[in-house]
Amino acid sequence: MPVDMRTYLGHVELINPITTAAGCAASGSELSQFFDLGRIGALTTRSITMAPRAGRPTPRMAETPSGMLNAIGLQGPGVDAFLERELPWLDQRGVKTVVSIAGGTVAEYTALARRLTDAPGVSAVEVNLSCPNIEDRGRVFARDGAASAEVIASVRSVMRYDVPVVAKLSPDVMDIVSVARACVDAGADALSMINNPLGMSIDTEAMRPSLAAVTGGLSGPAIRPLAVRCVWQVHAALPSVPVIGMGGVLTGRDAFELILAGACVVAVGTALFHDPYACLRILRELEELLAARGFHRLADAVGLAHRPPGAATRHRTDLEESSL
Structure with a gap:
């Protein structure tokens, strides 16, 4: 039986938990040369x-x-060009689009x-x-909860x-949970971590x-344990808040680790620079791994590592009995 890979970002349903990380697929057209983004x-x-913005030297x-x-x-080209060319291109192809803003x-x-807010095709921000923050001596917003x-x-x-509205958090803080809680209290519907x-x-x-x-920003497999720790801590404190987990995801097993820690969506970033098909490969590996572990739904694996020892075994037994 195939695994139900659907997940939710707030109330927005996604056909599966794999997305790209901001900055790693531009605005989609380059990646679409390799596969249908709707997958x-x-x-x-x-x-x-x-x-x-021309970017740094x-x-x-x-x-x-x-x-x-x-x-x-x-x-990047700025919001005018984005709204005129890039977002309509994605909308015409029915791609669920999370627009990152800075x-x-x-x-x-x-x-x-x-x-x-009135632009068609925006699934989440x-x-x-x-x-x-140029009004506060250049202090990075993410390092201060207020x-x-x-x-x-x-x-x-x-x-x-x-x-x-998804708040993207930085691990370069003393207490990521307090920043996450401040964002949720202020109206964030979901959290994205780690930058x-x-x-x-x-x-x-x-x-x-x-x-x-x-x-510069460090990315790749070296930061995955840091990402897992942050997702784990935030999910433990705010278990009802959807989390997009990211940081060094190269395989379906890496994605599964973040899901067990509490992520319901997993972003693929640096892997795309050497493997443009990474999203599809990771999705396939994740689905195969979930099936091998006895899961019928992705949702049943989210945050499972937080449950008492033996909960995963009981979960698989329940699934097996329910299929009889």
């Missing part, structure tokens, strides 16, 4: 800004053991949300909180009620930092 649960766009990517550093700088002030996030909550409350106040932790490497030949920006 994955959703596509998450790069972070959209009010004005076009090169070099802005560097390979590291089990991962990579990037300091792209939110390169800003330097609360007012900028609010203006972006207002532009999106992911608020990238790992941006410097600042994050202010952004989320403002976005939620102008966004259509039927469009879930890239900050890292750095030095080119030992040039004897200079590898990136022009010196530091």
Whole structure:
């Protein structure tokens, strides 16, 4: 019997739990050369800004053991071009689209949300909180619960009620649970974690930092244990809140680990740079793994690792008896 892979992001139903991570599939057209985007649960766009941005100077990517550093700088065409060309392209193909937004002030996030609220084809809005607040000496919003909550409350106040608002959290905090709770209390319908932790490497030949920006976001398998820890802690504290888990997902087993920790949706990011078919492969591997473990529904695996020892065995026995 095939596994029911459906899941929900707020009230939005997804055919399966696999999505792309923001910034790793641009706005979809490049990835669509390899497979039908409608075969994955959703596509998450790069972070959209009010004005076009050229990004940071090169070099802005560097390979590291089990991962990579990037300091792209939110390169993109701006919201006008996104609404004119990229979002309609996705909408015409029926792709569930999570639009990531980024800003330097609360007012900028609010203006972006207002532009999106009446735009057709927006399935959810992911608020990238790992941006410097230019009104607070450049402190990153995601590192402060109150600042994050202010952004989320403002976005939620102008966004259509039927469009879930997702707060994207950074692991570079003392207590990710307190930031998550502040965002949910402010109106976030779901949480996305983790954004890239900050890292750095030095080119030992040039004897200079590898990136022009010196530091950058670390992604890839090296950060997966960090992602699992964050998802676990937040799901334990807020078990009813949907979580998009991400960070170093290369295989279906990696996705399953985040699901057991509490994620109901899993985003694939860095893997796409060397395997454009990674989303479909990971989805297939995940479904096969769930079937082999005796699951009939993906939903039954979400957060299962939090249950008492033996719960998974009892769960499989119940499934077997119910199928008789």
